[in-house]
Amino acid sequence: MEKALAGVKVLDLTQFEAGTSCTEMLAWLGANVIKVESPKMGEQGRWLLTEKPGVDSYYFMLLNANKRSITLNLKSDKGREIFLELVKRVDILSENYSLGTLEGLGLGYDRLREINPRLIYLTIKGFGTTGPYSSYKSFDMIAQASGGAMGLTGFPGTPPLKPGPTIGDTGTGMHAAIGVLAAYIQRQQTGKGQKVEVAMQEAVLNFCRVPMMGTYVTHKPVPRTGNRLGGGPGDIFKCAPGGDNDYVFVLCTTPEMWQNLCKAMGQPQLADDERFKDARARNQNVEALTAIINEWTGRHTKHEVMKILGEAGVPCGKVLDSVELLNDPHLRERGMIVTVNHPARGEFTMPGCPVRLEHSPVEVKPAPLLGQHNGEVYGEMLGMTASDLERLKTEGIV
Numbered sequence: 001m002e003k004a005l006a007g008v009k010v011l012d013l014t015q016f017e018a019g020t021s022c023t024e025m026l027a028w029l030g031a032n033v034i035k036v037e038s039p040k041m042g043e044q045g046r047w048l049l050t051e052k053p054g055v056d057s058y059y060f061m062l063l064n065a066n067k068r069s070i071t072l073n074l075k076s077d078k079g080r081e082i083f084l085e086l087v088k089r090v091d092i093l094s095e096n097y098s099l100g101t102l103e104g105l106g107l108g109y110d111r112l113r114e115i116n117p118r119l120i121y122l123t124i125k126g127f128g129t130t131g132p133y134s135s136y137k138s139f140d141m142i143a144q145a146s147g148g149a150m151g152l153t154g155f156p157g158t159p160p161l162k163p164g165p166t167i168g169d170t171g172t173g174m175h176a177a178i179g180v181l182a183a184y185i186q187r188q189q190t191g192k193g194q195k196v197e198v199a200m201q202e203a204v205l206n207f208c209r210v211p212m213m214g215t216y217v218t219h220k221p222v223p224r225t226g227n228r229l230g231g232g233p234g235d236i237f238k239c240a241p242g243g244d245n246d247y248v249f250v251l252c253t254t255p256e257m258w259q260n261l262c263k264a265m266g267q268p269q270l271a272d273d274e275r276f277k278d279a280r281a282r283n284q285n286v287e288a289l290t291a292i293i294n295e296w297t298g299r300h301t302k303h304e305v306m307k308i309l310g311e312a313g314v315p316c317g318k319v320l321d322s323v324e325l326l327n328d329p330h331l332r333e334r335g336m337i338v339t340v341n342h343p344a345r346g347e348f349t350m351p352g353c354p355v356r357l358e359h360s361p362v363e364v365k366p367a368p369l370l371g372q373h374n375g376e377v378y379g380e381m382l383g384m385t386a387s388d389l390e391r392l393k394t395e396g397i398v
Contacts, residue, residue: 001359001360001361002030002360003029003030003031003360003362004029004030004357004360005026005029005030005031006030006031007032008026008030008031008032008091008092008184009031009032009034009089009090009091009092010023010026010027010031010032010033010034010090010091010092010093010094011034011036011086011087011090011092011093011094012033012034012035012036012067012094013036013093013094013095013096013097013102014043014094014095014096014124015043015044015045015096015097016044016045016048016096016139016169017045017059017063017140017166017169017170017173018096018124018140018168018169018170018172018173018176018200019094019095019096019122019124019173019176020043020045020063020064020173021063021169021170021172021173021174022094022122022124022172022173022174022176022177022180023035023067023094024063024064024065024066024067024173025173025174025177025353025355026092026177026180027065027066027067028065028066028352028353028355028362028364029353029355029357029360029362030360031092032068033066033067033068034067034068034069034070034086034090034373034377035064035067035068035069035070035368036070036071036072036074036083036086037069037070037071037072037370037371038071038072038073038074039071039072039073039371039393039396039397039398042069042071042370042371043060043064045057045059045060045063045064046060046370048060055344055345056342056344056345056367056369056370058348060367061342061345061348061350061366061367062350062351062367063367064367064368065340065350065352065364065365065366065367066363066364066365067367067368068368068372068373068376068377069368069369069370069371069372069373070371070373070374070377070378070398071370071371071374071398072397072398073396073397073398074105074107075105076396076397078392078395078397079397079398080105080106080107082382082392082397083107084107084112084115085381085382086381086382087112087115087116087119088115088116089381090116090119091118091119091120091184091187092119092120092121092122092180092184093112093119093120093121093122094122094123094124094176094180095122095123095124096123096124096125098137099125099129099134099135109121109123109195113193113195116193117192117193118187118191118192118193119193120180120183120184120187120193120194120196121193121194121195121196122176122179122180122195122196122197122198123195123196123197123198124172124173124176124197124198124199124200125138125197125198125199125200126138126139126142126143126199126200126201127146127199127200127201128197128199128201128202129197133146133201138168138200138201139168139169140166140167140168140169140200141162141168142168142200143168143169143172143200143201143203143204144162144163144167144168144204145160145162146201146204147168147200147201147202147203147204147205147207147208148204148205148208148211148212149162149163149167149168149204149207149208150162150163151221151222151224152208152211152212152222152224153224154224154226155224155225155226156223156224156225156226158224160224161224167203167204167207168200168203168204169200171203171204171207172198172199172200172203172204175198175203175206176196176198179196179197179198180196182196183196227249228286229251230279230283231253231279231282231283232250232251232252232253232279232282233250233251233252233258233261233282233286233289233290233293234249234250234251234252234253235249235250235290235293236248236249236319237249237250237290237293237294237297237305238294238297238298239297239298239300239301239302239304239305239318240298240299240300240301241301242298244321245302245319245320245321245324246301246302246319247302247318247319248297248302248305248306248309248316248317248318248319249316249317249319250293250297250309250314250315250316251315251316252314252315253315255278256313257313257314257315258271258276258282259271260312260313260314261293261309261312261314263312264308264309264312264314265292265293265296266296267292267296270292275288275289276289302318302319303318305318306318325337325351326349335352336351336352336354337349337350337351337352338350338351338352338364340364340365340366341366342366342367343366343369343372344369348366350364352364371398374389374398375389378398
């Protein structure tokens with residue numbers, strides 16, 4: 001079947017994670033994503049955190065699946081000339097360089113839209129292109145701090161804590177993908193391209209909207225509460241055999257869920273206990289309730305607890321570590337964990353695309369080697385021959 005974004009051409013100038021996660025999603029959904037990299041070193045993520053010098057890092061491989069790679073020296077006149085020819089032929093351009101970088105090369109949005117008025121130009125910045133912080137650099141943890149995630153995360157009386165997932169980076173990338181696709185749909189109606197901007201700080205803030213609710217009631221900062229949620233039980237509970245990740249999270253939000261939990265634990269009488277008769281009472285006696293549930297979960301593995309409670313209609317999630325995730329039978333059966341054959345690393349198991357379209361199946365392909373598709377892309381788009389590319393390579397252009 002044809003992919004949902006088949007025929008959509010993307011020039012990908014992104015680096016690290018915020019931008020690359022956006023273009024990877026577009027590539028998964030079928031877009032022809034062409035990663036433009038410097039001839040000598042490639043995108044910085046290729047060698048970031050690699051344990052094997054000269055071999056692409058797992059970091060890069062996880063963020064650049066399904067893309068094609070070309071090399072091009074944008075600091076050279078000839079390189080910029082070739083780049084502008086490519087811009088004429090694509091639908092989307094994405095970049096997350098420091099503010100002013102492309103403008104300094106004469107390749108800013110104002111110039112590019114002159115030669116391609118239909119171009120959708122995505123720019124991702126830590127703090128946006130305007131405002132007092134616009135020139136400040138950012139990474140995931142900077143966005144998590146300034147966007148509110150750290151201030152909401154942790155236990156009472158402890159310093160703010162960085163959430164493990166990179167919501168400042170990949171979270172920004174997902175917002176960017178939504179913006180790009182919205183602009184693409186609008187272009188189909190108007191024929192005009194436009195600039196799409198996503199700031200990492202603002203993407204994280206968007207994730208924090210619901211946790212911020214308490215501020216509207218108390219007019220004070222929302223306190224850090226660790227794993228505990230009110231009205232539940234809603235907390236994390238220890239399981240056998242007691243390892244670092246032998247936990248489950250259990251959450252009851254309705255009287256029926258609470259009654260089902262009591263029955264599943266073999267203690268139906270708890271539902272009528274005055275200490276736990278309703279959400280308010282359970283909150284007031286939360287320590288006693290936590291001890292009771294911990295005693296029960298401690299006699300089972302997290303896998304057993306999730307099965308028992310899941311089948312009883314009680315929301316429950318076992319805490320899976322990174323190794324368990326890659327081997328989880330549910331994720332593997334659904335095709336979320338896939339194995340690809342990388343040209344340098346061999347078999348590589350990774351998370352695939354979380355978005356499912358009924359009539360557009362996703363095939364996960366390994367991340368490209370540096371310049372792997374020079375011949376294909378330059379031949380298809382600009383009609384260059386092998387001898388043309390060899391000459392450009394000698395000149396340091398590609």
